[in-house]
Amino acid sequence: MSRVSLQTLIDRSTKNMGLVHPVVKETILEVIKRAYKEGINVQISSGYRSNAEQQRLYNQGRTTPGKIVTNARPGQSMHNYGLAVDYFLTNKDGTKALWTVNADWRRVAAIAKSLGFEWGGDWRGFVDYPHLQMTGGLTLSQLQAGRRPNLVSRVGKLSNKPTADKKPTAPAKKPAQSKPASTGGSIVDYLKSIGVDSSKENRKKLAKEYGVSGYDFSAEKNLELLNKMKAGKKAVKPAAKPKPQAKGTVHLPASAKTWRTYKLNVKPVKANSDWSLTPSRYGGLTYDVLDRPYPNVVTIMTGRGKRNIYVGPETGAVIK
Ligand SMILES: [Zn+2]
Incomplete structure (x- = not known):
């Protein structure tokens, strides 16, 4: 039998991985190419998974038939952020998947690691041999809070640019138009x-x-x-942002022991609070009001960045 072509492995993998981060995609395709040169056939079985797909997978073995395949709920897998892919090997003509973790399998992991991937086979506890991910140093909770990694490719020059930028080389360099962010x-x-x-x-x-x-x-x-x-998400580079305009001030009275804060992208309800201020410790606290996103809710700058706080009339907060 003749060997499956590199293009076939790449085409199947591209289809299976879906909308992963462009740097993840470029890098895993390079892994496939390098392994192919060494006589190893690698294919990607999955990449980006929507939260709905993750839920379906999570249900398997719990509320739907089959065996349990994941402990990750929607939003709890690097696959949900397009930052992970799973691989397997194929036989010579590419007609059969091989799942044995042998020297070839480990060689693929080594190539992937040399290009910046983290390998699930190195994990302690839950070992995940097919799994490769690039998190850019971010944790799941940071990703859940809306932050996104600034991945830098070790393959080409592609970094965290929008895919729409991928033009086939612009002939003349125009000065970059500066649009407001x-x-x-x-x-x-x-x-x-x-x-x-x-x-x-x-x-x-x-x-x-x-x-x-x-x-x-x-x-x-x-x-x-x-x-x-x-x-x-946390700004990667604060490029000369105009200073937020103050919209009055808010005073939190010293009688308040603690005052809950909320990240801007969550509903300001108790369960979503991420931290609290301690007005009593400072004899009261006064902040500039940066925004008023909802009735009785104001945005202020705290030691942890911009936060919303609830300032309804019953709280004793004084807004001026
Ligand atoms: Zn995986």
Whole structure:
């Protein structure tokens, strides 16, 4: 039998991995090429998984038939952020999947690691031999809070640029147009650049998560969603941002022992609180009001960055 072509392995893998982060995609394709040169056939079985797919997988063996294949709920797998792929080997002509963790399997892991992947085979506890991921140093909870890694490819020059930028070499260099950050790029390009499903269905879901009310796919609402998503992640490079305009002040009285804070992308309800201020310890605290996102909720700058706090009349907060 003749050997399966490299192109076939690449085509099948590309299809199976879906919308993963562009750096993850470029790097894993390079792994496949390098392994192929050494006589090893590698194929990717899965990559990006939507939260709905993750839920279906999580249900398997619990509420639906089959055996348990994952402990990760939606949002708890690096696959949900397009940052992980799973691989397997094939026989010579590519007609059969091989799952034995042998020297070839480990060689593929070594190639992947040399290009920046973390290998699930190195994990203690739950060992996941097919699994490769790039987290850019971020934890799951940081990803859940909306942060996204700034991955740098060791293969080419591709970094965290939107895929729409991939033009076949521009002939003349024009000075970069500086757009205000709030209008740069579309939500679809942004989602693609971070390896997240940009379908209408998923955007609708994200709009809900980020509190964009009345999301109707209009340009205006798309922009609102884009800005909220970007605000949810820590700025990689604070490029000369205009200073937030103060909209009055809020005073938290010394009689209050603690005062809950909320990240901007969550609903300010008790269960979502991430931290608290201690007005009593300072004889009361006064902050500039940066925004008033909801009735009785203001945004302030705290030691942990911008946070929302609840300042309803019954709380004793004084807003001026
Ligand atoms: Zn995996």
